[in-house]
Amino acid sequence: MSNDRNLVPEVTTDSLQLFFNEARRHPLLTAEEEIELAQRIEKGDLAAKDRMINANLRLVISVARKYQGQGLALGDLIQEGMLGLIRAVEKFDWRKGFKFSTYGTLWIRQAIGRGLANSGRTVRLPVHIVARARKIADAERKLAVELGREPTDAEISERVELPIDEVMDIRRADQTPSSLDQKVGESEETSLGDLIAGSEPGPAEEVGEGMAGEAVQQAVEQLPDAERDVLRLRFGLTGFEPAALRETGKQLGLSTERVRQLEDRALKRLSRDEDLAALRQAA
Incomplete structure (x- = not known):
């Protein structure tokens, strides 16, 4: 993404x-033109890529x-x-x-949301902390599907094989703008950075891997717009990386x-659909 920013x-x-x-100078594309340009882009046609971008400015x-007033100027929001x-x-x-x-x-929403989230953080969390937070968020989503309810911290802790205190602290850090100096735990004598600064990241779990199946995709597409957008982001559908609750909200x-x-x-709507079996298998 850093290259794209340039x-x-x-x-x-x-x-x-x-x-x-x-x-305004660039006309909108018809569905047929979108397909034609997408096919050319797949073959490395930079002119087609430029036209697709310009047509969607x-x-x-x-x-x-829609994100004005949340911490970034309109120009910055457009850039993101x-x-x-x-x-x-x-x-x-x-x-x-x-x-x-x-x-x-x-x-576009995802990029703007990340820009807003980054602007609200005291510092960016290290990669290994973010990876562990993602692992916990992934386990939370999968358990929610399996159990039909929101999992407890203890259940998440068992799934990811991490101490429950660490799970609770990382989940809290993932929900709010965080600093490495943020105090965690009941005594609040330890910072988030101290807690896991020396830990090695575990391998990232593949989330939503089986959810890309056509049957499940079609079921999700039938959901009301707001519910569909939430599932797309939370479970990493249609090419997205799974997002935490706070990031999805942003x-x-x-x-x-x-x-x-x-x-x-x-998820309750899908539970009444036969495609839930595929959703459970994906989890």
């Missing part, structure tokens, strides 16, 4: 109007405007959103039958509790 010009207040004018602006658009263009699979605007919107403009509610409702 491709995105800085969007300052002075240049916003020029960017808006440039976005208005999509970035539209999504970015452009990174998501570039990734969406690179990863778009026209064979799956999705409209690019649907797919692209999720990538990307969708929802509270963590609202994300929990929508995820629970979506």
